[in-house]
Amino acid sequence: MMSSGKLTLCIDCGNTNIKFGVFDSVSLIANFRVATDTIKTSDEYSIMLRSLLKEDKLEPNQFEGAIISSVVPPVTPLMERAIEKVLAKNSIVVKPGIKTGMGIQAENPKELGSDLLCLAIGATVRHSLPAIIVSFGTATAFVAVSRKPEIMGVAIAPGIISALNSLTTMTAKLPRIEIAVPETALGRNTIDSMRAGITFGFAGLVDRIAVEMSKSMDEQPTVIATGGLLNLISTVTTTVSRFDPFLSLYGLKALYDKNVEHRE
Helix, strand or coil: CCCCCCEEEEEEECCCEEEEEEECCCCEEEEEEEECCCCCCHHHHHHHHHHHHHHCCCCHHHEEEEEEEECCCCHHHHHHHHHHHHHCCCCEECCCCCCCCCEECCCCHHHCCHHHHHHHHHHHHHCCCCEEEEEECCEEEEEEECCCCEEEEEEEEECHHHHHHHHHHCCCCCCCCCCCCCCCCCCCCHHHHHHHHHHHHHHHHHHHHHHHHHHCCCCCCEEEEEECCHHHHHHHCCCCCEECCCHHHHHHHHHHHHHHHHCC
């Protein structure tokens, strides 16, 4: 994929996956997802990144810069060095002190994960506010954002895969299954019973937390689903009205634009 003008590389390092997004001035023109691996070296990450860019016919000299959000501290310096090797650029890293334009209602704002900040920023540039973002990842996270914009609060629950792994490893006879939405919550075999519990159970969790958060917000919020499993659970919720798989990447691009002139 060829593009005229300078590009920005946005990297979202999560506990399970690393997402890469390539942006021109306004649009996401390419994206990649790889497994997070704390054992990899910066050389291995740089080789992988070169290969991913080459696959989409993107050249390192097309990039003006990069930004990284990471909730996996050991991976952050590895990714920084990989970006420097491939793009010959220093990355902006999302951390306390970065310019956001976003208020944070928290006892200690520095505790807020960079992934949640990126989701909130993404909501401000992609959707109407107020909003509640539901992120289906390693954990299931909820971020309430006011019209100001301001992060009003966060709720964190177990992730779908984490809960399912716990169910199968902590019991003697329950098998590993592929998650899918069953036709009914009335399971009549082990697999359908597990699927009913996981899908309808998490849908209920999403709806209840969204409703409880809404009670503390001045206006009715838009509920936005994102993350790797959004297509599964969001189809059986009653509160989710928007679906945005690349919300964090758009948040990273917005943060890059706010901070590119203020990098250290």
